[in-house]
Amino acid sequence: MVTRSETSTAEQVIHLLELLAADASVAEIAAAEAPAEARDLALRITGAREVHQHREAGLAALLDTARELATESDPGSVLDAIVRRARRLVGTDLAYLTLYDPEAGDTFMRATDGSVSAAFQSVRLALGAGLGGLVASTHKPYWTADYWADERFRHTNAIDGAVGEEGIIAICGTPLIVEKHFVGVLFAANRSSRPFTREEVGLLGNLATLAAVTLVQTRALADAENALAALSDAHETVRHYADGVEKAAAAHDRFASLVLGGGGVDDITHALAELLGGWAVLVDENGARHSAAGPAPEPDASGHDPVAALDALPGLGTGRLVERDGVYAVAVTAARERLGTIYVGGLTLGDSDQRTVERAGVVTALVLLFERQAADARQSARNRLVSDLVSRRGGREERLTLARTVGFDPQKPFCLLVLRGEEPGGHRALLISASAATGEASLVGTHDGDVVALVPGSDADGLARAVAARIGKRTCVTVAGVGPVSDVDDIADAHEEGHRTVGALIALGHRGKGAAATQLGFAGLIVGSEPDVDEYVRKLLGPVVDYDERRGTDLVGTLAAYFAAGGSPRHAAGTLHVHVNTVSQRLERITALLGESWQQPDQSLELQIALRLRALQAPA
Structure with missing residues (x-):
């Protein structure tokens, strides 16, 4: 029978879902009566939705800006459109643009939107003076929430006087650069203190890039039109050039x-x-x-x-x-x-x-x-998801739900790959390559410096080798494979093993190769930063130990005596004080448990090491 409490909880959760469907704000979600876990998940979803909406709005605004600039042919109109758009996109009290004067070696105010001071509208900035001069001299963006308290740049009486008359407190400036040539600086400013987020700085930078290219092209078009006017005496040349301009304009359209x-x-x-x-x-x-x-x-x-x-x-x-x-x-x-x-x-x-x-x-x-911006936003979300899965962050059901929202089911068999490249600053390229090499059904992200890929399938060794070979055509990457894994709670342990394995591969001279953790054997214990002896012993001797615990036998002891006797059943029987036929029967049982290849040199060596480690382990 469903209790009143359970009915009330269900109604609260349904109400939360209704709020999400109605695009409710974070404040409305936070004020809703519901279980804390459900409300926290709803707040995360709402926050993520607002971030994506903000990014989509920024991209849409940039496209609108590109369309508006494409319709302008006059350089002055282009500059006015740039500062008008910058002020609207970033949401500041004013925006302005300075152009570089190569003869004077400084920048001068060329266009403003929202400015009220005549002194500010005519100020010139020497390279290195004021925040704008710092941007102009370094060709890098700078921003400050409090211009007057910021000592990173040189304050001058002329610049500080103009800034003070305009009442500016917070400023963000980003350079206009085309083909390594400095053109000017685009600013967004506020008359009250406000921090500029990295998203806002990036948005202003994208607008500056678009503005610089458009400005240079507009100047070139204006120069071309002036050249046409000056060639009026050479009618055939002018006509030919005009045809070319018309063809270029048609291509632009x-x-x-x-x-x-x-x-x-x-x-x-x-x-x-x-x-x-x-x-x-x-x-x-x-x-x-x-x-x-x-x-x-x-x-x-x-x-x-x-x-x-x-x-x-x-x-x-x-x-x-x-x-x-x-x-x-x-x-x-x-x-x-x-x-x-x-x-x-x-x-x-x-x-x-x-x-x-x-x-x-x-x-x-x-x-x-x-x-790229859209792909980076999607990859950032996948990075957070992979980190949550590897860290076991959040509840089990929450992790399952989030993974399935991107098309990956952690309850179906999959392998975990850890990829490590060598090129400095190549993390983003490795993420892109890993996504292409593992396919759309995979989930690729980062955690603690590792590129981690969750790939449907059960052959960890084959996947690791194939991915290393495919990416290796362009850059050196070492890949460790673990699996198969079939539960979301096992991802953390799989990543730990993969992290150790990729380090072992590099230490053993297998840089640029791919292999499963199971292929390293005892070598993983030697070079791994955190060797898991229990897991190693369990992986090799588990079937024999389990049999002994169920039946009260001592097959483990028989196996140790057999190896100690140099592989002689007769000498092992003497050590164990049993008949040689008894030893032979026990060895047959061990073969049934471990497989026919347990006496082969490689597996025999692994088993002897596992027996030795088990003997050295402290009793539980």
Whole structure:
């Protein structure tokens, strides 16, 4: 019979679910009457939902910004749109933008939104002076919740006077950089103290990257228009150039419509091939072919890609179009980081076509940057989930539920892999490679510096070897496998064993290889940081020990005497004071329990070590 208390609890939980379905706020969830465990889980779900909503809103705002900037052709209008968007996106009292003056060696105020001070709107910042000067001199973002108390930068009377007249307290500044060239600084500021979160700094940085590229392109377009006006006497040249500009503008419209319509980099590659009439290939940051269109050269039987092999073209790192043997290439870069390379061939490019390829590189970089941010957000959630599973954080049912929400069932047989790379700063690349190598059905994340993969299957050794071999084509990685595991509560112990095993593989000279923990045997005890002697003895002698405990026999003693007698049943019988036939019968029973191979050299050695360790263990 269901009690009134149980009915009340159920009603409270249903009410919580109704609040979640209605997108209730954290305050409403916290105020709801419900069991503490259910309310805590609901608060976590609500918090995660609000974080994802905030990130999605930021990405949507950036896309809107890209669309707005794409419609502007006047540099002044572009700058006004940038600061207006920055103020709205970060939610500050004002936003402003300074441009670099290479002749004077400083930056000057160019556009503001929300400013009320004439002195502030005309201030110039020397490199290293004020927070903006610090950003300009280091080309790195800086932010402060209290400008007046911050001693990281040099305060000057002119700058402090302008900042004071504007009433600014908190400032965040991020550099505008295109192809390693410093353009200016974008700021968001508040007239009251407020800390800037890393998400807000990152959002302002993404806007700055987009703004810098658009500003440079707008300037180039303005220069092109001025050049057209100056060439009025050369009618044929002007007409030819105008046709090229029109073709480039049509290409820009095509790329913009693809992005705003939800298209990806594959669509951009195909559009580029159609516009030019040749072939186009996009190679990712790791040198692997991402997408291709047209009659591009195919990789050979050994997997060698003749297109990706052109990655060493001189001048490719400058961001400009380069050419060799009829193949053109442009680096896809964002925020001074190379995200890939676009190659085109099968034709000869004129000036306008070359601009089309370079424009494709800029648009591709923007799309890849957005895709990376979305992928990083998903991976961050998976990292937290993997850490929760390995740490046994939260209740069992809660962990089961969270794992199943990402499509992984911890109650079906799976293996746990621990991957350790060698490239400094390559943690993110190793996560991506591990996800690709283990498949969509796997759960990949990090815990205490380890890359951990939970992979459906039961062959831990085979999985470890296959993953190490696949990732090893691009970078050295050592992989340890444990399993099969079939319960969420066993993940913590499996990870501990995998962590020891990957260290053992490296210590034994097997760097870059993959193996299961069971393949190391006693070597894992020697080199492991935390050897589990009980588990080792249990794994080897467990069936014999269990038989002795159930039947009251001493097969373990017979096994020890047999090895001590050099494998002679007759000498072992003398030691045990029994008939040799009795020893033979006991050895047959041991074979039934351990398998036919227990007397083979490798397993025999392991058994003797396990017997010795068992004898040395203190009695329980």
